[in-house]
Amino acid sequence: MTDEFDAQRHIRNVLEKRAVLLAGPDGVALSGIEGVEGAAEMIDRDVEIGVDRLVMRPGSAFELHTHPGAHLLYVLRARGVIHVDGIDYEIGPGDTIYVPARYAHGVRTHRAAREPFELLAFGVPHMPLTSPERMTLVPEEPLAADPGPGSPARLGEAAHG
Structure with a gap:
């Protein structure tokens, strides 16, 4: 844990850095998905x-x-779709989504x-x-089809009634 600011480690541009392929739980690269590491730091002994x-x-x-x-x-x-707790939500630019640790999602x-x-x-x-421990697959439920217009599973309608 550090309580010191270090610009070399604590300022990262995620738009300009080179992307890497993400690994699945089996250690194999995920098809079509890349990532760019941003800033990170230990805030507690093991967190x-x-x-x-x-x-x-x-x-x-x-x-x-x-x-x-x-x-x-x-x-x-x-635009994309997030599946949480059995429901698909359409999401787009500017949307923020909180996913509790215990919820399976896709x-x-x-x-x-x-x-x-x-x-x-x-x-x-x-x-x-690139860590295989980044996620654990939950094989029970496939991602559903895109929600259609007027579906209660569309993010704007679910969030704003």
Whole structure:
């Protein structure tokens, strides 16, 4: 744990750095999904906080999974779908999503995607992008189809009634 600010470690540009392929729980690179490591630091003896930029090519998906801790997602670009607690929510630029540690969830690009879907992922604890421990797959439930217009599962309607 550090209580000192170190600009070399604590200022990271996630738009200019080179992306790396993310690893799945089996250690194999995930198809169509890259990430750029942002700033991270130990905030307690065994707990790291950090943020990464995730870039999902059209047609790619994080299957249903859990994490060692909770995280926040912030959509930078394009539209996608997050599946949480059995419901799909359409998400887009500016949306923030809190996912509690115990909830299995999946994220995928929108079916009509023509450009990469980009997110910032803030995690506590933070796990390196290439770590197979970053997520644990939950095989019970596949991601459902995109919610259609007027569906209660659309983010704006679910959030704003």
